[in-house]
Amino acid sequence: MRRKLIIANLKMYLSTTKSILLAKKIRDTEKSHDVILAPSFTALYSVGPIVAGAGMSLSAQNMYSQDYGAYTGEISASDLKELGCKYVILGHSERRKYFKETDENVNNKIKQALKYNLTPIICVGENLRERRSGNAFKTIEGQLKTALKDISKKESLIVAYEPIWAIGTGHPEDPKDANGIHGMIKKHFLNNNDKVVYGGSVNASNYNDFLKQTNIDGLLVGGASTKIDEFSKIIN
Secondary structure, eight states: OOOOEEEEEOTTSSOHHHHHHHHHHHHTSOOSSEEEEEOOHHHHHHHHHHHTTTTEEEEESOOOSSOSSSOTTOOOHHHHHHTTOOEEEESOHHHHHHHOOOHHHHHHHHHHHHHTTOEEEEEEOOOHHHHHTTOHHHHHHHHHHHHTTTOOTTSOOEEEEOOGGGTTTSOOOOHHHHHHHHHHHHHHHOOTTOEEEEESSOOTTTHHHHHTSTTOOEEEESGGGGSHHHHHHHHO
């Protein structure tokens, strides 16, 4: 199997101390795939040096769409670059649900990320109603049309397909169905160098069913990435 991309979204599960311990354990684990670690903002400074030169890269979980200014509580792309980030997750369904982010917000953030040479990991996905009505790809198409507005296909991007109904439920998408959606995303929106990864209830029991699919370039792992024994199986 060719090397794929494994993104660990630690969300707000771990403290800085626990994120450091996890990063050190992952650093010392044999890796068959390329690993991106996305701890919370408070852990980026400490985790960055552990990740550097260890076959891993650093990602933020979010960022603001503007440069420095009076934006209390936000973080800029330039700050993330200074901390050693190469990637940033944008438009995650939890950001959309709890913080009311729109596709227009995501579009502005993508432009800002690219301005500072951060590779955006753009999250898209349908809810259960849209899935059952047969409108999964129509929903994703609408999200990406707006999110990628005025963005050149020459830019380097990662799209994370995360069906909302699968996140944290223990009921992942069927790998073959996910593979089909990944293929459509690639065909309609991306260039040959861009990647599409799957996220949504990925764990050590099912990860290989996704990785062996031809259009799935990797995984965005949530809760399972905080458990070193389980995550070690996924990356090796």
